[in-house]
Amino acid sequence: MPVVAQFEITYTQFLDEHGKAQQELPDFAADADEMARMYRFMHLTRVFDRRCINLQRTGQVGTIASSNGHEAAQIGLAAAMRPEDVLAPSYREHGAVIWRGVRMSQLLAVWGGDERGHNWDGARHDFPYCVPIATQCLHAAGAALALKMRGDEACAVALCGDGATSEGAFYEALNAAGAMNLPVVFWVTNNRYAISMPVEGQTAASTLAQKAIAVGIPGEQVDGNDLIAVRNAAEIATQRARSGGGATLVEALSYRLADHTTADDATRYRPDEEVEQAGRRAPLHRMKRFMEERFGWSDEQETALIEKLEAEVEKEVEAYLATPRPKIEEIFEHQFANMPAALGAQREIARKYPVPDHG
Amino acid sequence: MPVVAQFEITYTQFLDEHGKAQQELPDFAADADEMARMYRFMHLTRVFDRRCINLQRTGQVGTIASSNGHEAAQIGLAAAMRPEDVLAPSYREHGAVIWRGVRMSQLLAVWGGDERGHNWDGARHDFPYCVPIATQCLHAAGAALALKMRGDEACAVALCGDGATSEGAFYEALNAAGAMNLPVVFWVTNNRYAISMPVEGQTAASTLAQKAIAVGIPGEQVDGNDLIAVRNAAEIATQRARSGGGATLVEALSYRLADHTTADDATRYRPDEEVEQAGRRAPLHRMKRFMEERFGWSDEQETALIEKLEAEVEKEVEAYLATPRPKIEEIFEHQFANMPAALGAQREIARKYPVPDHG
């Protein structure tokens, strides 16, 4: 039987879990400032995340998803993007959007139940956090088509999880991107779980990267806890997209080190040992080692950095808590550019009733 | 970069377009009766199809999809199935369902605008023709799960086209079948077009078979105009499913030799030469050569067979035309097992009005 097509999927890692280089590093890894900048944002993501959980526990924000364990995947990818690129994030991508200029107080507003948070700073054309799984992949494809039609040298990037790869929307987005040769990167952070479902239950495919084969685009696997591997892969994929090379699927292998959200209790479905083991492979550990070895990063600097970041986060928390409550009128004012008469009448009714807080 | 996964897609053909064997043939090909039976049904499909088009032109059925060119793919597959297997066909699979015992008069009823046609004979548990593209793939997966839970040694088969492979439903069905190791065969008859869209426009994938790789199931390509290749692939895939080996995707390469439906005019979007060329590779041609060479099939037999089949079809056409018109009451009687009072009241209203035919 003649073979009519052949494919292979590669895996890339630069730093092992102890921060030791496994192969020659890309140039950016020698740039002390750039590495320090990314390392700083990884820590910021972690510090912010910790504070978010604590705000939820004290009832100051609602249910929130943790990015614990995703620091390298989020920062490495964001760092490879340009301001004019378009990001379509899932709900867990705090580090990536903060890098792109969103204020932490705005993210807190989103999780605090205030739509104004999504009217965020930074990349104003980026999509808001997306909750319906995988639907943002189609938005990224559409944005990519817009960029292509305008002839911009820019690309769109969709971020989603392992569970998202089971949705038809994920596949339709990839297939359209391939068929139309769109400048888009589909970035799957495989953190091993979709709430309680381990990735092995999502699909019989041995990698998620190979889903690219179904649509005729390149797909590859990288160590998602290795900042250098992530950024390297993200640079290649985004550059391919910007230069007319079309779409890429990247699977970043990582692990969700927290509960799915603050409404979840992961001990119900996964053993503590597994989480501890994964913790030892956490992105920040190996980056710390790397920073120490390459750039003589010290414990003093580490402590000072974290203190500084905590103060930064605290300022944003204060800004969030100090934000006056939205007015009920606001829920009517952005349904249409031109408010229909009947809706205006409903707004007048709503005005008459105080809005109780949650009991 | 270590390679973590490798794949290949094979293509199988036994008979070239002149009916010459390209490799050793499977056993069934030596069985004169079985081959004659399949050949007969291929012709029946063709004769029936021709008559359908003509009935539409004379306004005796509505818009209808032609199976011209699909004879090998439909009969070869159906012949590999067992009565207890479950078929989930698209709207174009006349040959396959007739083989499974559906009366031609019932198919005519369906296309004539009478739901009673789908209350058809033969495999009573088979799904009706499915119009919403690819949605039947999920039904086949569900049926397969039912068979698996019952421990039956049987499988489900979904039939769809090349265009269907772009739908999320197609992918979700394949992925679920892989993840749950379901006894199901996804059979894609790639006839090169989805109405006016050539398959090259559907996807950047070089084969449709490789879509199996995305979900971790075997996928292969066969010559869909080669009855022997089709039946051989169908036997392997269905047997794999029945024996616990899980799902398979088969892409059968064929060509739609007619307009998409009687409502379509294919000359708008494809050159006559292309159709003529494809016509020379038509399934019946090479089967005739094969029957001649292997079993001394003669032109007299051919003519006699076609006359006999035309008479058979005519009987069914008469039965269809003689079927009394459905009653308007019937549109109410199968909405629920127990008719709600309000619906019963609506039925009484409907009774009062004569139902005009189309003007």
Added chain:
Amino acid sequence: MANLTLVEAVNQALAWEMAHDESVVVFGEDVGVNGGVFRATVGLQEKFGIERVFDTPLAEAMIAGLSVGMATQGFKPVPEVQFMGFIYPALDQIISHASRMRNRTRGRLTCPMVLRAPFGTGIRAPEHHSESTEAFFAHMPGVRVVIPSSPVRAYGLLLSAVRDPDPVVFLEPKRIYRAFRQEVPDNGEGLPLDKAFVTRPGTDVTVITWGASVLETWNAVGELADEGIDCEVMDLATVSPMDKETILESVSRTGRAVIVHEAAISGGLGGEVAAVLASEGLYSLEAPVVRVGGYDAVPPLARMEYGYIPGIQRIKDAVHECMES
């Protein structure tokens, strides 16, 4: 006899029916090991095995389509969609197949299945977790839409839904999943799928509601009673096909109707109730029908959601408006 919350009653009904009907299968996202994000299916996998209670890949169209396939082949799937906001990818399979499999095959194949989904606002959840689009499903011929609003009704209606030979969309008001408890005898007795529940007889005005709004309605009606306004309260529950008789009979006595639901008013199911009154009950109407519902806006995030859904005061004002005109 167990003192249960609404979500516990759902669980008890599923357990009863699975124990008594081999063909019942429960699946969805996180319904197995995890027992459902609201614990509705907790313990079922242990009790009935991973074959009959299992987690699926993350794909709602698949969950619905798989159910259609199984239902036509002799099983009774009871899939869960995690939140109503994620039911939309499944809508095609419900309207194009589940709802019409019986009709399009003239009874050859049928589709007995129950698609469960929590719906409505009120749990401080992220976007898309507060949908109340029951009206979509109530406009699908061949589908029943059932909404329980108490533990007792959740148990009895879910049993009947699973036993029903046709597809049922079973929407659970998650805001009151744990709002109160009731004694729910585990006796396997179902409740009718074609009868609205008059939960409080009254003479002045009929207040028709369903879902979590029964809670505010109940409190409003209590306060109105102190003012001397005697409301008849109806939990429509089996919202489609709708029990017009009970609605018309009640309003024929009270002469007035107020409708309360969380869904957006325009195009909401309250319109169907009002339309029934306008065409079949007009002569009993002594005052305009008043609809109180979510506004014609996207359900807001947590901080404004209680300004969006009908609160006690808004319901009381609506009843006053109805009484005074």
Added chain:
Amino acid sequence: MANLTLVEAVNQALAWEMAHDESVVVFGEDVGVNGGVFRATVGLQEKFGIERVFDTPLAEAMIAGLSVGMATQGFKPVPEVQFMGFIYPALDQIISHASRMRNRTRGRLTCPMVLRAPFGTGIRAPEHHSESTEAFFAHMPGVRVVIPSSPVRAYGLLLSAVRDPDPVVFLEPKRIYRAFRQEVPDNGEGLPLDKAFVTRPGTDVTVITWGASVLETWNAVGELADEGIDCEVMDLATVSPMDKETILESVSRTGRAVIVHEAAISGGLGGEVAAVLASEGLYSLEAPVVRVGGYDAVPPLARMEYGYIPGIQRIKDAVHECMES
């Protein structure tokens, strides 16, 4: 000045707007080379190039999602869904994203797009080709639903729809795509998206309709005129947000209302019209509101479809019923 059918007027409107607005893009299944299965987009690819008029892979959720992505980035997508029966996979993107992008970002991103789809019965097509589920979209805050029922209105309403800064679901009654012709000046003038059309003034009863039913309604009203019944006829057209004022004003004069549409009655948009009358127009009603629609059954295949949708006689009987009570 061109004498056009409804579908030709759609084509003329698309051509005008594409010529005058660079950001307008048309795509979908078979809309390019093939010019659309109903020829609605014929000639556009030749005129405006394959970049702006192109065929997509076969995936409706993708078509809608792609549109959302493009619309947020400055384009005005005008995708076509080939038949309304195949719009359901796209529904999630419409309600979860298109309808709320503006609201959830508080205006930072918007979603100006027009999703076109032919709808309704009457062309002897196979299953799933006769859907009329406009009520689904009319229950989505943030979405406009527009239904033209004449060549002139198709042209003017589509122009306004494409120019509208928010998402519009534009449903074309394919049964009357070629039923009659009108002079349609190609002047680029849009029609308002918030006004119903009174197509015949009358004094006895207001007949409110939309889509292909305008045809039977028109014939029925003509025959009724001969009997001396003077109907005011209203094409609701912009069915959501609904023009309540025009409805209420008309019924305040006639005192009677009959609603005619193809969709299933229960949960249909006629219910919303009747509800508006029951709550805001009750005192003008001299008779029960009568709804005439498709029955609460799956739209039947060709042989029975004219027994399903409201025919001339059924409409006349409804008007008589309304007049006599």
